[in-house]
Amino acid sequence: MFELYVVTDAALSCGRPDHEVARLAYEGGADAVQLRMKGAPAGEMLRQAKIIKEAADRLSKFFIVNDRVDIAAAVDADGVHLGLSDIPVEDARKILGDDKIVGATVHNLREAFAAAEAGADYLSVGSIFSTKTKADAVQMVGLDAIFEIKEALDIPLIAIGGIDRGNIQDVIRAGADGVAVVSAVVSKPDISAAAHELRDMILKIRPNI
Numbered sequence: 001m002f003e004l005y006v007v008t009d010a011a012l013s014c015g016r017p018d019h020e021v022a023r024l025a026y027e028g029g030a031d032a033v034q035l036r037m038k039g040a041p042a043g044e045m046l047r048q049a050k051i052i053k054e055a056a057d058r059l060s061k062f063f064i065v066n067d068r069v070d071i072a073a074a075v076d077a078d079g080v081h082l083g084l085s086d087i088p089v090e091d092a093r094k095i096l097g098d099d100k101i102v103g104a105t106v107h108n109l110r111e112a113f114a115a116a117e118a119g120a121d122y123l124s125v126g127s128i129f130s131t132k133t134k135a136d137a138v139q140m141v142g143l144d145a146i147f148e149i150k151e152a153l154d155i156p157l158i159a160i161g162g163i164d165r166g167n168i169q170d171v172i173r174a175g176a177d178g179v180a181v182v183s184a185v186v187s188k189p190d191i192s193a194a195a196h197e198l199r200d201m202i203l204k205i206r207p208n209i
Contacts, residue, residue: 002031006033006195018037022055064079125145126160128140158179181198
């Protein structure tokens, strides 16, 4: 589904607006961008989402909105990503319809089974490694979590949390279908180059698995 999935974070993007980060990530090779604006006014998030949606359509990329099903619906985003405390997967599906993507965050096999049964299209598992990007993230579930969930469930698995150029290939070897990154792309001086390098590293390891 996605190989390189970039999540925005205004606190890490060196003053660059989320829509600029998204465009540069797309141009560098990201398959998908998730707009994450925790605590931002709805109007500002909607404005950013509209601009990112235009870029995604122009570049034939995927656009996912974090948490806010209403904003995803308003801009006709490709889908929404939900945490454990967000609206349930089943209810998001009723609002967005069957043709939209609904992703879910999980930390272990039990949560993975529940999300898959609820109808999630993909699972984001993490935090694989230690991360400071998301303060409330469950830390260091490790590569074994990827392997365990992938062995048990036939569903696209996106690894997230502390992933960078030094460990991204280990994550793919462990069984992840794709990788979600935040600081490894959005905080870099050249966002497009950072995204290109990570995607290239993913593609290089694929034939050897």
